[in-house]
Amino acid sequence: MARTRAQIAQRLTRSSGALSTAALGRMEYDMPWVTELPAEDRSWIGLIVQAGIKSFIDWYRHEEASAPISAEVFGVAPREMASEITLQQTVAMVRLSVTVVDENLDDLLGPDADSARSALNRYAREIAFATAEVYARAAEQRGAWDARLEALVVDAILRGEDEDTISSRASALGWDTSANVVVVTGRLRSEADLDQIRRRAADLGLGCLCAVQGTRLVVVLGGVDEQGRPADTLSDAFAPGPVVLGPVTRSLADAKISADAARSGLRVAHGWTGAPRPVAADELLLERALASDRAARRMLVEQVYLPLRDAGGSVLETVESYLSGGSSIEGTARALFVHANTVRYYRLKRAAELTGLEATDPRDCYTLRIGLTLGRLDVREL
Template identity: 30%
Template sequence: MARTRRAIRTPEQGVDPLAGIAELAGRDAHGVPADLLEGYLEELDEVSTTRRQLRPEQLRARREVGARAAERGVTLHGVIDLHLSATWLAWRSLAGVRSATDADDVRAAGEAVFKAADAAATALAEGYEEAQRWSVRQEESFRREFVDDLLDGRNLGQLAERAERFGLRLAGSNVVAAVRSARPVVDGGEVARAVETALALRVDSRGVLVTTKEGLLVCVAPETMAEVPDEFARQVAAVLGPGADWRVGLGRAHPGPGGVLRSFEQATHALDIAERLHLPGHLHRAADLLVYRVLLRDSAALADLVSVVLHPLRGARGGAGPLLETLSSYFANGQVTAACARELHLGVRTVTYRLQRVAELTGYTVDDPTQALSLQVAVLGAKLLDWPSSDDRAP
């Protein structure tokens, strides 16, 4: 609805008929700074006499004013209202209007002035919107640089101060969740935006950062907001849809700027382990996978164990694959032969035969607790080290 303009008395004609109009226009536009009219009244005065439209350099000046208004926090509506107020307030004082001798002269001056006002408003909007786009791009650049430093562990001394700009408090403990999907998630893409928006609608998103890193969708949240990781996983599931191939790795809580990096590394390690071991489910917590990290910490010893215990399986008919699969399912099902058979869609006798073949080839039997433990750890090691494929690739 159009705003009803209050009557404002224009200055009397004198040495400068346009004097004081800028200030009047600023008040009529609810306090928009009058200096944003810089040169505009003089341009209108010229147009009213020459009947020519604004020159390119004059339109550039309006675009610059629009950009300046955006930088100063003046609304687009406000800066355009200022110029329109100045146009109608200056109308009777414009040289071309004061010198008009008949109605045709007034009409011609009016058409020229209001076309110029329309062109000026368009130029103001263009400059304003370009400044806004630049501001957004600059903010995105700052955000990207901050995220990279945060998750790469660079410039730790400055991170806490910079984090406040994005609502993060790095003095406390934070946890990091990272999503890896079949299709990498891009910064500002549809998946990242949808998850961030949905998460903000369901939890207090202050202190929560949703971003991307090397194709991963990442969520940083305070340890005190324990509900965020599970809600984050739910929103990922909703956005990606049923049947999508994705996993969430969740790091442990650590304090300080460096703590975010540690939690992020734990989250990505959890993803790697879950993928290598084909662990069921979507959410994998680093705290639940510590035993696998212990195994990987001494990969040379783990490789020796795999080689000593499992290498003889390569001599089996059909290779080591079927026997490894059977061992893995057997241990995963609590060493219950029937459950293993159901999972593998095999007969119980076939499972029993394969376990006997393992004992014959390796000398390790699942019936002996100590030997069964060695077999179980060796099978886990084989998955973590991608054995026997890794041996096949070795020179």
């Protein structure tokens, strides 16, 4: 007589321990990586296999009624298992467990094996979906946690928290704390995809931390060279308008310097109508100083006034005369009673070497003028 599902399920229940043992034995033989796991993780795998076989038997006994398979099977293992064992490895374990049960059905059930085998095939499909659901949920939770932690790291950088706090949080995100760092900021696109920015940075070999602050997007990039490259290639990730790169710093702990300069530059970048995109914060020293950025004001004095003052050889006098005399080489030469070539090829050339600014360039000329004025005002404080 044909046995009922309850009777077949009872026979399977009596053999569930042997089936679990056989499945684990096959895993250790066919999957060497299982034997390399810590003892605790191997014990969790054993519990998952046992729970999976028990879940199938219950599922079969109740005529394949819908049930929360993922909770029954994977609920016995800690959440951390999803990060220790990959989805591919879990799928391989499930497939092997189903194979072992299938191979033993004939010996266990005889003529009733076909009924159980048909149900096993359907159960295998259900458990596959349950496995994918578990890993998808774990990835979603991990992504949400990483996003929150990432925002905390960027906020800690902007507020200048202590190095240990920043380093420990960044290390949890896999950040290389010894890499050169630059902070880039600009307006946020309405359809901004932070994951896409992270993927592009990864393709460039850069570490990436993103955070949204109101209408601004702040991106911290690690692994750049001394000039901040290739961070300048990510400007199209921002909305139209200025994109400012802070100065390169040696580590994430010092990134506040870069962040402060970048944010200061973004506030005043509209003051330079011909600014490139992206523009370095140090190229906006003039606008930042005029907007009362004390750090920029000090840097401009140190870059312009002090080198010219200390150069000797009438370099400072020549530059001031050139600027106040309508930017005329010949007029400056007449005012100083020297030859025009002395002004052009010696003194102004020397000034360019000291400051990096060409007096004959309109913007550099403007920067020199403001830098000298600030120097005369602030030199006593330096």
